[in-house]
Amino acid sequence: MQNDTITAIATPPGPGGIGIIRISGSDAFAIALPLLRSAAQRAPFTDIPPSHQLTYAHLVDPVTDETLDEVLVAFMSAPRTYTREDVVEIQGHGGPLVLQRILRAVLAQGARMANPGEFTLRAFLNGRLDLAQAEAVMDLISSQTEAGLRLAMQQLRGRLSAHVQQARHAILGVIARIEASIDFPEDDIPTPQSSELRPLIEVALQQVDELLAGAEQGRLYRQGLRTSIIGRPNVGKSSLLNALLRTERAIVTPIAGTTRDTVEEVANLRGIPLHLIDTAGITPSDDPVEQIGVQRSRAAAETSDLILLVFDGSESLTEQDYRVCDELQLMGFGSGESSSVVPGSQSSSYRQRPVVLVVNKADCVQRIELAELERLWPISSTGAAIPLIHTSTLTGAGLSELEATLSDLVLAGKILHSEDVLVTNVRHQDALRHASDHLRASMISLRQKVPLDFVSIDLRAAFDLLGEVTGETASENLLDRIFSEFCIGK
Ligand code: GDP
Numbered sequence: 001m002q003n004d005t006i007t008a009i010a011t012p013p014g015p016g017g018i019g020i021i022r023i024s025g026s027d028a029f030a031i032a033l034p035l036l037r038s039a040a041q042r043a044p045f046t047d048i049p050p051s052h053q054l055t056y057a058h059l060v061d062p063v064t065d066e067t068l069d070e071v072l073v074a075f076m077s078a079p080r081t082y083t084r085e086d087v088v089e090i091q092g093h094g095g096p097l098v099l100q101r102i103l104r105a106v107l108a109q110g111a112r113m114a115n116p117g118e119f120t121l122r123a124f125l126n127g128r129l130d131l132a133q134a135e136a137v138m139d140l141i142s143s144q145t146e147a148g149l150r151l152a153m154q155q156l157r158g159r160l161s162a163h164v165q166q167a168r169h170a171i172l173g174v175i176a177r178i179e180a181s182i183d184f185p186e187d188d189i190p191t192p193q194s195s196e197l198r199p200l201i202e203v204a205l206q207q208v209d210e211l212l213a214g215a216e217q218g219r220l221y222r223q224g225l226r227t228s229i230i231g232r233p234n235v236g237k238s239s240l241l242n243a244l245l246r247t248e249r250a251i252v253t254p255i256a257g258t259t260r261d262t263v264e265e266v267a268n269l270r271g272i273p274l275h276l277i278d279t280a281g282i283t284p285s286d287d288p289v290e291q292i293g294v295q296r297s298r299a300a301a302e303t304s305d306l307i308l309l310v311f312d313g314s315e316s317l318t319e320q321d322y323r324v325c326d327e328l329q330l331m332g333f334g335s336g337e338s339s340s341v342v343p344g345s346q347s348s349s350y351r352q353r354p355v356v357l358v359v360n361k362a363d364c365v366q367r368i369e370l371a372e373l374e375r376l377w378p379i380s381s382t383g384a385a386i387p388l389i390h391t392s393t394l395t396g397a398g399l400s401e402l403e404a405t406l407s408d409l410v411l412a413g414k415i416l417h418s419e420d421v422l423v424t425n426v427r428h429q430d431a432l433r434h435a436s437d438h439l440r441a442s443m444i445s446l447r448q449k450v451p452l453d454f455v456s457i458d459l460r461a462a463f464d465l466l467g468e469v470t471g472e473t474a475s476e477n478l479l480d481r482i483f484s485e486f487c488i489g490k
Contacts, residue, residue: 010489016094117486131471231310314364
């Protein structure tokens with residue numbers, strides 16, 4: 001299929017200043033050239049214009065010789081092009097009708113309409129990009145935040161691929177040692193001892209798990225940080241939510257499924273979407289209606305990355321305050337223990353769960369027992385003291401400090417480590433997770449003294465799964481699925 005020449009309108013539909021039609025394939029030049037006339041004499045071009053330069057021309061219908069548009073054309077010789085094939089890009093006026101007419105003329109010359117993502121697919125098949133990089137192209141186009149954009153750029157430059165290749169290389173080393181001893185026993189290659197193999201597998205496993213830790217953080221960038229505002233009734237949670245949204249000049253988006261009990265809004269905190277979930281208190285209640293609210297709150301907290309725990313500074317701590325604290329600590333918020341790594345689990349694995357204490361109503365006489373609060377919440381999961389901020393939603397006091405604390409937590413690496421390779425793509429995360437499972441299984445087999453060829457089955461599986469990230473072992477189905485999600489013309 002790859003020897004035909006494809007074309008598509010590469011700019012978004014609708015009127016625009018300019019519109020670009022892209023042609024790629026071995027006939028790209030032969031297809032474009034007869035459509036062009038030199039602007040001065042309106043004569044056909046005798047030579048292909050210089051590569052990678054813009055040439056001014058009239059684009060005509062070769063049958064009627066009618067001028068369809070004035071254009072700038074770039075002829076780009078392989079291999080220094082997006083697809084590594086000969087590419088022509090025609091820049092015309094951006095009207096949909098104009099572009100359609102040019103496209104029709106190009107198709108009439110023998111080009112085929114490109115499928116979604118087919119230009120990028122060719123870049124992949126011709127070895128210009130690996131699969132993770134090709135997917136980064138799509139992420140780049142669809143990025144909603146600057147942080148997401150930076151990540152996609154990083155992936156496009158191949159940082160993820162390089163790390164995945166490192167892990168693959170480590171696994172291949174182990175497979176080679178095992179298989180050499182199985183395949184060539186007569187060559188006196190000693191059977192490797194599990195004590196030799198284990199550290200090698202551990203290295204690979206560590207590399208994969210580091211990428212997985214980055215996967216969890218990549219999710220935060222993509223989907224935002226789920227922040228719950230929690231506290232007993234009347235401490236000022238709703239007021240705080242409103243105040244935060246207002247002062248951030250937030251892009252407020254109502255989320256489908258919003259209920260009376262939990263209100264979700266999204267604020268944009270320096271490029272990272274921050275979900276604020278206001279909950280109707282979390283302490284158990286006998287009232288059946290309120291119980292539903294309590295369950296929702298718990299579920300919201302359970303899936304949160306960060307908790308704003310709000311107290312009323314104008315009152316003593318109540319029994320309900322203590323109960324909220326107990327509940328959250330049971331869920332693992334603010335606990336000093338680093339959560340255990342549970343392969344394949346979406347929940348608290350790979351994650352620290354910070355809490356920020358907010359003592360609200362700072363404008364009133366303060367009766368809350370601060371020492372007691374600090375005793376309840378001594379040290380955060382990052383080892384630092386848990387932040388405690390005094391706010392007043394009435395006067396606005398402390399709100400900017402609260403915002404600074406939140407953005408610190410997010411950006412200063414307490415939740416997100418910006419230097420890590422962040423894996424944002426769900427497909428990559430799945431492949432990494434399964435690879436990690438197989439590596440663990442191979443360690444267990446080693447420990448149980450299972451014959452080495454069985455150990456190597458799991459190692460092979462891990463090796464292939466990692467290859468799916470970069471595309472070395474991706475099936476045609478997988479490729480079809482990935483590239484069909486692209487837009488036409490990319
Ligand atoms: P929620 O039940 O926790 O969501 O609390 P609300 O936000 O509904 O606030 C409960 C009451 O406290 C309301 O009457 C608010 O006007 C009041 N309130 C909220 N924040 C403050 C504050 O900072 N200072 C004072 N004095 N009152 C506040």
